[in-house]
Every structure is written in C-alpha cells, then in structure tokens.
Ligand SMILES: Nc1nc2c(ncn2[C@@H]2O[C@H](COP(=O)(O)OP(=O)(O)OP(=O)(O)O)[C@@H](O)[C@H]2O)c(=O)[nH]1
C-alpha cells in the first residue's frame with residue numbers, strides 16, 4: 001500500500017517524509033527541480049499500534065511484525081504549470097492515497113511559491129490542479145473516441161457517457177470524488193486512475209511556535225469548512241504537525257525522543273497519527289496472530305472474509321480452511337490478557353468462512369491440507 005506525499009514546493013514534503021521514515025534526505029530552502037535524474041524516494045514505515053506492543057509484552061515472541069505502509073517523496077507541484085505537474089501526477093496515479101502537505105509555517109528565509117502563508121488558498125489551488133489534470137485526461141480520451149468514430153469504428157457508448165459526465169463536473173470545478181457513480185461506471189473508471197477520486201489526507205505543516213495554538217485550530221476549521229462548502233461528500237482528515245521538530249525527533253533514540261516530546265507538550269508524535277490515518281484512509285484494518293514464535297499484524301481491506309484473510313498468511317490455510325478461532329483485542333484485554341479466561345467468559349468465538357474479520361481480531365486459523 002502506497003501513499004505519495006505531495007503538495008506545493010517548499011511546503012515541507014521531504015521534511016515530513018524524513019519524520020515518517022526516520023530517513024535523512026536533504027531538505028532545501030529552494031524548490032526541488034525535476035530532472036531526469038530525480039528519482040522518487042521510497043520509505044517503508046511501521047504502523048504504530050499499541051495493541052501489537054501489548055501482545056508482544058505478553059507473548060514475548062522471537063519476532064514481532066508490524067503492519068507497514070509505503071511513503072513516496074518527490075518534487076512538488078507548481079501552480080498552473082501543467083507539464084511539470086503532469087510528471088508529479090504520474091507518480092500519484094501509482095499511489096493508493098495522497099498525503100497533501102500544506103505549508104502553515106512562517107519563515108522569511110524559505111521562499112513560499114505563492115508569496116505568503118494561506119492554507120485555504122493552497123488547499124483550493126491543489127484541488128484545482130487535480131481537477132485540471134483529470135480534465136486534460138478526459139478531453140484527450142474524448143478526442144480519441146471522436147477520431148475513431150470518424151474512421152467509422154464502433155463507439156463505446158458507456159465509456160463516452162461516463163467521460164462526458166466527468167467532464168461536466170470537472171468543468172464546474174467539482175472533484176470526481178463528489179460524484180455518484182454506479183458499479184458499471186466505477187469499473188469503467190478504474191483504468192483512468194483519476195486524481196480527484198483519490199483518498200486524501202491533509203497534513204498542515206506548522207511552525208515550531210504554533211504547536212497547540214488557536215491559530216492552527218482556525219486553519220484546520222477553515223479547511224474543513226471549505227470542503228463542506230465545496231459540497232464534498234466526505235471531508236478529508238486534516239492533521240497538524242510540525243515537520244521540522246518531528247524530523248529531529250525521528251532521528252533520536254526512543255527514550256530521548258520521549259523526553260523531548262514531553263518538554264514540548266506533544267502527547268504522541270503526529271507522525272504516528274498520520275501513519276494510522278493513512279492506514280485507515282486506505283480502508284485497511286489489522287488482524288493479529290500471536291504465539292511464542294511471532295506476534296504479527298496482518299493487513300487486510302475492511303470487509304475481508306475469514307477465509308480470504310487466512311490466504312494472507314498462506315494459500316494452504318485459505319484452501320483448507322476449517323474455521324477461525326477469534327477473540328477481539330478488547331475482549332482479550334478485558335479477560336485479563338488470558339485466553340482461558342476469555343473462553344470461560346464466552347468471548348472466544350468460532351467463526352466460519354464468510355465471517356467478516358474486524359479490526360483487532362486475534363485469530364487462530366484451523367485448517368486441513
Ligand atoms: N521553520 C520551519 N521550517 C520548515 C518546517 N518544515 C520544513 N521547513 C523548512 O522548509 C524548507 C523546505 O522543506 P522541504 O522539506 O525541503 O520542502 P519540500 O516540500 O520537500 O520542498 P520541495 O521538494 O523543494 O518542493 C527546508 O529548509 C525546511 O527545513 C517547519 O515546520 N518549520
């Protein structure tokens with residue numbers, strides 16, 4: 001599962017990427033220029049999960065495996081520069097969601113491509129660029145259909161109808177994620193990978209002095225109000241974080257990081273939350289397997305059946321599935337972290353093939369090969 005970090009130049013994308021991944025890519029006071037040598041940077045990040053920490057403490061396994069997500073950092077987009085942005089957008093198309101970094105920190109020494117900090121303007125401009133990118137694709141495709149029609153080729157009416165529907169919305173500056181599509185349309189849309197349908201998470205990159213300030217709460221409220229007024233069917237999560245400090249924290253040993261965070265009045269690194277929100281934005285949940293060898297989080301899409309979930313571990317377990325023995329993490333904790341007690345309390349469930357696995361289920365699969 002892949003999330004691309006994006007946003008305008010100098011908003012702090014690489015800083016946030018470093019904070020998330022603990023890597024140390026160079027950050028610059030000038031905008032990164034796209035050259036043939038510029039490669040997207042990729043980092044895998046463990047999804048922080050106290051439940052996994054707890055289970056590890058109880059089972060003391062040889063190995064603990066967290067769920068992971070992949071982040072990508074590249075150059076930023078530039079307002080109105082369609083050909084430059086197309087290169088950035090190509091990369092977005094490959095992602096499952098975008099983390100949109102919006103600059104909220106003031107710093108005279110770092111050029112702001114739009115001249116000043118204005119978070120709502122940047123959010124609107126970004127949305128407009130996504131819409132423009134989609135509109136270009138739709139128009140090109142419609143043109144092709146027309147050319148083929150002239151040559152006497154049979155037209156794909158359903159495809160054309162869908163494209164015209166998208167075009168109308170995009171021309172009215174409506175993102176495609178706000179439109180209703182039926183199942184057939186959704187299927188036809190998939191190969192286009194429209195930008196404005198992507199799940200988005202907004203990360204407000206705030207200044208060191210603005211942590212927990214009202215100013216930032218106002219920025220957050222204004223952005224949410226904008227999305228609501230723009231008729232968005234769902235408002236993207238808006239999160240504030242100080243990239244610069246979090247990047248420093250990510251380089252520290254855990255104990256020092258803890259003290260540093262406490263001094264600053266930060267309960268938990270915002271990066272943890274960003275990572276968890278990313279996971280949820282992708283529609284992902286975790287189930288756990290536990291034992292002396294390994295405590296492990298497995299990533300599945302919400303709604304995955306027990307039998308399919310078994311296939312994540314091994315195709316044999318899916319094929320020879322008999323049943324799933326399930327205790328939810330909450331029930332396990334309320335039984336004093338004791339499976340026997342959970343059984344006595346009737347919280348230990350036997351589930352069949354079609355049981356939709358829930359986030360936090362601790363599962364033991366019974367199978368036969
Ligand atoms: N004061 C302050 N400076 C920051 C913060 N976040 C990033 N910066 C600085 O802003 C500059 C740009 O940060 P980058 O992370 O390189 O920004 P970017 O979005 O990756 O920039 P491009 O890739 O060039 O588009 C660097 O000098 C950072 O140190 C912050 O929270 N506070």
Ligand SMILES: [Mg+2]
Nearest residue numbers: 013014032074
């Ligand atoms: Mg950068």
